[in-house]
Structures are given as C-alpha cells and as structure tokens.
Amino acid sequence: MSNAATAKAIGDALRHAARLRAEGRSDEAARFYQTILAVQPTHQPALRALGGIALRAGNHELAAACLGKAAERKKDDAGLSLQLAQALTALGRTDEAVSALQRVLRLKPKLLAAQLLLGANFGRLGQADAAIAHFRRALQIDPACAEAHVNLGSALLLKGSLVPAVEHYRRALALAPENLALHANFVPSLNYLPEATNATIAAAAQAWGRLVPRHGRSAWRGAADPERRLRIGYISADLGDHPVAYFLESVLAAADRAMFEITCYSNRRDEDATSARLRRSVDHWRPIHGHGDESIATAIRQDGIDILVDLSGHTAGNRLAVFADRPAPVQCSWLGYFGTTGLAEIDYIIADRFAIPPGEEGFYSEAICRLPDSYLCFTPPPDIRPAAQTQTVERPVTFGCFNNILKINPAVVAAWSAILAAVPDSRLLLKTRQLDDPALGRALAEQFAAHGIAGERICCAGGAPRAALLAAYGDVDIALDPFPYGGGTTTIEALWMGVPVISLRGDRFTARVGDSILTTAGLPELVAGSVAGYVARASALARDRSGLAALRAGLRDRLAASPLCDAPRFARNLEAAYRRMWRDRCSAARAA
Numbered sequence: 001m002s003n004a005a006t007a008k009a010i011g012d013a014l015r016h017a018a019r020l021r022a023e024g025r026s027d028e029a030a031r032f033y034q035t036i037l038a039v040q041p042t043h044q045p046a047l048r049a050l051g052g053i054a055l056r057a058g059n060h061e062l063a064a065a066c067l068g069k070a071a072e073r074k075k076d077d078a079g080l081s082l083q084l085a086q087a088l089t090a091l092g093r094t095d096e097a098v099s100a101l102q103r104v105l106r107l108k109p110k111l112l113a114a115q116l117l118l119g120a121n122f123g124r125l126g127q128a129d130a131a132i133a134h135f136r137r138a139l140q141i142d143p144a145c146a147e148a149h150v151n152l153g154s155a156l157l158l159k160g161s162l163v164p165a166v167e168h169y170r171r172a173l174a175l176a177p178e179n180l181a182l183h184a185n186f187v188p189s190l191n192y193l194p195e196a197t198n199a200t201i202a203a204a205a206q207a208w209g210r211l212v213p214r215h216g217r218s219a220w221r222g223a224a225d226p227e228r229r230l231r232i233g234y235i236s237a238d239l240g241d242h243p244v245a246y247f248l249e250s251v252l253a254a255a256d257r258a259m260f261e262i263t264c265y266s267n268r269r270d271e272d273a274t275s276a277r278l279r280r281s282v283d284h285w286r287p288i289h290g291h292g293d294e295s296i297a298t299a300i301r302q303d304g305i306d307i308l309v310d311l312s313g314h315t316a317g318n319r320l321a322v323f324a325d326r327p328a329p330v331q332c333s334w335l336g337y338f339g340t341t342g343l344a345e346i347d348y349i350i351a352d353r354f355a356i357p358p359g360e361e362g363f364y365s366e367a368i369c370r371l372p373d374s375y376l377c378f379t380p381p382p383d384i385r386p387a388a389q390t391q392t393v394e395r396p397v398t399f400g401c402f403n404n405i406l407k408i409n410p411a412v413v414a415a416w417s418a419i420l421a422a423v424p425d426s427r428l429l430l431k432t433r434q435l436d437d438p439a440l441g442r443a444l445a446e447q448f449a450a451h452g453i454a455g456e457r458i459c460c461a462g463g464a465p466r467a468a469l470l471a472a473y474g475d476v477d478i479a480l481d482p483f484p485y486g487g488g489t490t491t492i493e494a495l496w497m498g499v500p501v502i503s504l505r506g507d508r509f510t511a512r513v514g515d516s517i518l519t520t521a522g523l524p525e526l527v528a529g530s531v532a533g534y535v536a537r538a539s540a541l542a543r544d545r546s547g548l549a550a551l552r553a554g555l556r557d558r559l560a561a562s563p564l565c566d567a568p569r570f571a572r573n574l575e576a577a578y579r580r581m582w583r584d585r586c587s588a589a590r591a592a
Contacts, residue, residue, distance in 0.1 A: 044070055048080060055087050058290070063087035071100070078107040082114055089121060092269065097121050112141050112148075119151055128158035128437070146176035150185050160405045160440055162192050183208035188314040191338060191510045192406050192485050198363040198508050205314070205342025206365055212324040212343065215294055222304060222329075224590060226583040232260050233305035233328060235288070235296075236336060237267040237317025240275045241466070243489035244311050244336050249274070250379040250567035252281040256575055263303055265296065267317050293321045300327035307578050310346065313337015320346075329589075330581050333366060334375070338488075338509040340364040348581060350574070351375045354516035355509050369577050373563035374520040376513075377570035378492050384467065386498035386556050387474040396425040397542040400476030400499070402469065402490045405434045407482035408444065415504075415531050416480060417451035422539040426457070428480075431472055433463025473497035477548065478541055483534075484511040491517050495559045498552045502538040503527050521562045 051066030067084040074080050081104045088097035101118040104111060119134030135152035138145055153168035169186040176182055187204045190196040238244035255262055263284040268275065271287075279285045284303070288296050296319060300308060308328035312318035313336045323331050323345050333341050334350035341349070342365050349356070349366040352375040356368050399419065401408070408430075420426055428448075435441050441460030448458050464472065470493060473479075479494040481487050481503035487494075491501050491514050503514025505527050515527045526541075528534035541548055563569055 042069065042073070044073060051087070052083060055083055058090075060087045060090040064091060064093070075103065076107060078104045078111060078114075081107075082111070082117075085114070085117055085121075089117060094121050094124050098125070110141050112138055112145065115141065116145075116147055116151060119155065123151075123155050123158065126158070126436075128155055131155040132159070144175055146172040146179060146182060149175065150182050153189075154185060157189070157406060158434070159437070160408075160434060160443070162189070162406050162409070165189065166193065178211060180208065180211045180213075183211060184314065187342070188337075191508070192409070194409055194411055194484055196508075198360065201508065202340050202342070202363045202365070205340050207342070208314075209342035209344060209365065212321050214324050215297075216325065222306070224586040226579075226586040229258070230260050230306045230578060230582055231263065231304055232578065233263045233265060233300060233303065233308045234311055235265040235267070235300075235308065235319055235322065236311035237289075237315075237319070238312060238336060239264055239266040239278050240268050240270075240272045242274075245274050245278060246379050246381075246489060247335055247376050248311065248379075249278060249281070250565075251377050251571050251574065252278060254567040254571040255281070256571065257283070260575060260578070263305065265300070265319075267312075267319055288319070293319065294325065296322045297325040297327040306330060306582060307332065309334055309350075310341065311336040313339070313341055330585050332369070332581070338485075338513065340366060350577065351509070352516055354519060355512045357512075369581070371570075371573050371577060373570070373573065374516045376488070376492070376517065376520075376564060377567055378496070378559075378564050379567075380496060380560070380565060381466065381470065384470050384497070386496075387471075387476070387552075396427060397423055397477045398427050398429055398475055399478050399480050399538070399542070400429040400431070400473070400494075401480050401482060401487075402431045402472070402494075403482050403487050405430070405432055405440065405444065407485045407487075409482075410447070411531070412482045413444075413447045414451060415483075415535055417448055417453050418535045419480070419538045419542075420448075420453050420457060421451075422535065423542045426542060427459060428457060429459045429461065429472075429476055431461040431463075431469070435460045436462035469493075470497055473499045477552075478502060478538060480538060481514045484508060486511055486514045488513045488517070492559070492564065495521060495523075495555050498555045500526055500541065500548070500551055500555065502534060502541070504531065504534045505529050517564065520564050521559050523558070 047066045047070040051063045051070060054063035054066060064084065064087040067080060067087055071080050071084050081100045085097045085100035085104065088100060098118065098121050101114050104114040105118065115134045115138040119131045122130040122134065132152060132155045135148050135155055138148035149168045149172035153165040156165035166189050169189060172182045173186060187208050190201045190204055236244060252262065262282040263286060264278065264282050265286045265288045267289050269289050286299060305328040307330040310320060310323060310333045313333055315336055320341055320343055323343055326345050331346045332348040332350055333346050340363065344365055346366050348369045349364055350369045350371065352371050355375060361368055416428060420428060430444065444460060445455045445458045449455060473494060476499050479499050479501040481491060481501055483504040484506040486503055494501050501514065501518065503518055503526060505512060505515045518524065518526050526537065528537050559565060
C-alpha cells in the first residue's frame, strides 16, 4: 500500500472511531485504533485514544502501555501524563506514577486532580509528610474539595494525628454527605476516639449502610433442608500474611469438610505463602481483586453459597458492598472488624459474651451470635521460641506496647505515666512501624515528659517482620494494652511469647477484646475494670518479681491448652453456630 493510501486508510479509521466514540460504542472504536497501531505503532492520536478507552474500561495494562508510548513524545502534555499516572496508580506502579505526576505539576501546579493523586501515591509509599503537603496544596486550590479533606485525614492518621484527622473527615462529610467513600473512612476512625460511644459508632456505620447501592436481592434458591451439607463462603482482603489469617488458618484446617464445603473469595492483590496454606485448606479459592461488586455477587450466587462471611468489616480492601445485593441466603460478619457493619443485609455478627455483653444488642444492625468461648482462635506461629525468662529478675522492669500509635491517646499516656511513676527505674518500649519516623517518637516522649517521665525511660522502635517483632518481646516483661481501642493480635502474640498483658475492660467491642482473650486463657486477674485498677494491677505485677517470673514461665503452655488454641473445639462451635443460622433461615423460608 502506498504512503498516500496508508494515510487515507488511517484517516478513514480515525473518523470511524471518532463517530463510534461519540455514539458511546467505545469497544468498536478501540478496534479501529488497534488497526491503526498495527500499521503505525507510534501513531499519537491512536495511542492516546486507545489508552483513554482502556483506562475508562479498567484495562490498566493496555492503558499504561498506550499512554506511556504517547507520553514519550508528548512530555509537555499534562493531561496525557495525568492519564498515564492514573493507569500506573491502578497497577501499583507507584514510583512511576509519582514521576508522571511530578511532571504534570511542573506544567500545571494548580491541577487539583494531580495534587490529589500524587498525595495518594506518597501515602502508599509511606511518605506521610509528602502526602500531607500535597493534600494541603489541594485544599489551597479548592478549600471545598471533600476528597482533599478525607485524604488529608487519612494521611494525618499515618502520622498518629487522630483528632485533626477525624476533624477533616467531618468536614468532608459536611461537604459531601451522600458520598459513600467518605463515610467509609469516617466510620472506623471513631473506634479510636475515647469520647465516641457505642451509639455514635453505630449511627455512623448505619449512615454508611444506607448509602450502599442495591442492585436487587436474590430470591431463595436451593433446598431448604436444615441438615444438608452447607456451602460457606469467606470474603476478605486479608487472606495472606495478616492478622486475620493468624486467627483463620487453624480453623479452616479443622473444618468438617463432610458437612461444610468452603470457598474463599480473596480480594488480595498478591498471594504469599500464607495464602497458599489457606488455599490448601479449602475446597475452592476465587481471586476477586479488581472485580466489580455486581460480578462478585453473581459469582457467589453461581457458587450456591449458603452462608457468606465477611472477614474485613470497615477495613482496607473490604467488599462489604457485595453483601448489599444479598448474594447468599445467610450473611455474617466475623473476625476482621470490631463492631457493627451498619449494613442491614448482614444478618449476624459473630462475637462472644465478653466483646458484646448481653444488653448491647441495640448498637448492632446485625443479630448477635455469641460463641461459647472467645470469638478468636489463634494459629501459633511455627518455630518461635518464648521470650527469655531469666531476664525478668536481672534488670529493671520493661513495660511494652506494640500497637498502632493511634491507640495511644492522652488518657493512655496518663495511665502509663502513673505506672512508670509507681515502678521506679522501669521503662516503656513502644514498637510499631509508625515509629520508623523518629519525629513521632519524640512527640510521644514529650507527652510523657508532661507527666514527669524522663525521656530516656521511653524507648521507641520501628516496625519489623513478624518473626523479629515477636523476638522483640524478649525485651518486654509486661505488656500494656491501650484503651479504648485495645489489641487483638498484639495481645495474644505477647502471651504466646511469655509476656503477660494488662488490659482495661471498656465500653465498646474494641475495648473488650483483651477481656475475651485473657479470660478465655484463664487470666481474668489481668483484666481491670477501671483506670485506677489498671494502674494498680500493672504496678503490683511489676513489683512482684518472683511472681512475674513464674507467670511468664507458664504463659505459653497455658495459652496452648486454652480454647484460644483449640482449633477443633472452635471449629465445632463455629459450625454449630452456622447450622443454627441455617435452620432458622430454613424455618423462615418454609413459613413465608
């Protein structure tokens, strides 16, 4: 074909494609652009158009490939680089996205979308200060930008600035009260606030639940047979090396597969060795990352799931919106979140008498299903020896907390300061990945200094892989549970490593997980009912060095022998709960 004929064919293809796009027929238009690129692989308009179509369709690999080639020759085109950055962000190619966005902002420093996206990418890289700076610039460009407020709030959480973060969430909601994503950020943040109540937490969750789009409920299907083999579906973003898996793995391995067929729906981008072990313990494994809510709901219906169980709640990567379409006859929330989802279509929350005492049913949109022991069952990590025992009597007492620093509020600092004051020469070790930032450690030390605790008694350490984190309990004699948002994984891991935990029983689910763990482990004396009792118990245990050493020496054996590590017992109790739910559903179906 001559050059003139080729040029005419390309011109005709461009006109056809433009007409199809105007008619909303983008898929057909894309084929014309692909034909052009087969002839001229560097054709700028075709690369840009096909990249834009692919970006809107969610085909981010194709979008990045096309837009990347186009941007190589159009480095001064801010709009093109912004589209490329959007595709790279979706692919998790964060460093490349940052480079593209920095190029955009050199050209157009007041481009709001670029400031927001660059801040979000810096947040993914853990560079909180850079993220905060770009979100503040976004608010300078548009003070009424709800997205900038909520993103700034999330970035401030990375810095441990809870109160300012929640204030930005509130401003975002005032600007965009019908925005579902804004509510989704606000709801979990309330659990950290001492002044929040069960009523305010429930109201926020239910406000979110009312905004979730519904696409139609599925009718009853399958046999209403109360005793048949049941299909259980677990849906989570955390089916890998994550605390959720630490409490799920042994339960799946102990499941009665003759009576329960298990399917996991994994919303995790990348699988790891833990994912592989979980996969081997179930009948079916469905990766759902990147799939839309409706398509996931359709897949669940096609799998014939009888009981669908959410394991994420209002945490990152959750797919709670799938439950709004009622893809399964019975739907539950368990394990991944400490509170109500606020979603009317979730029938049950699985808990225990400690986490949700009788009388608090009104704070939950779900019916309460209480397991007879704790609602948790720990999978012990392999090949991890207990922390050294002999050090307890050879050194000053070290208290420790390996929790998220957002849980360390002024009331916690005051109580811990009182404990340190009551135990001369003692020190406090704080260890979490947020303390990789030395400025956060200095800020915490200043809070203790205001209570008369010298800075050298507050030791701050950054994060570590799990094995190293557990080994660090060798430097801790007594762990202190924060409040009102206490630990779960950190509490049971401390016990496993031979470190007793002092916990304060509080007024909400998050403040009672320690009670659930410690009482089930046979250690109710470590749970206090007041701040004064909390301080007194920690101080008394620290002063009783021989008693402390004896307690530490037997902690792992005590935990291992308790229901907290008895996976067959837990699995039977959980399966009995599922069976009761199913019988009730069958009875309701027959009565309808």
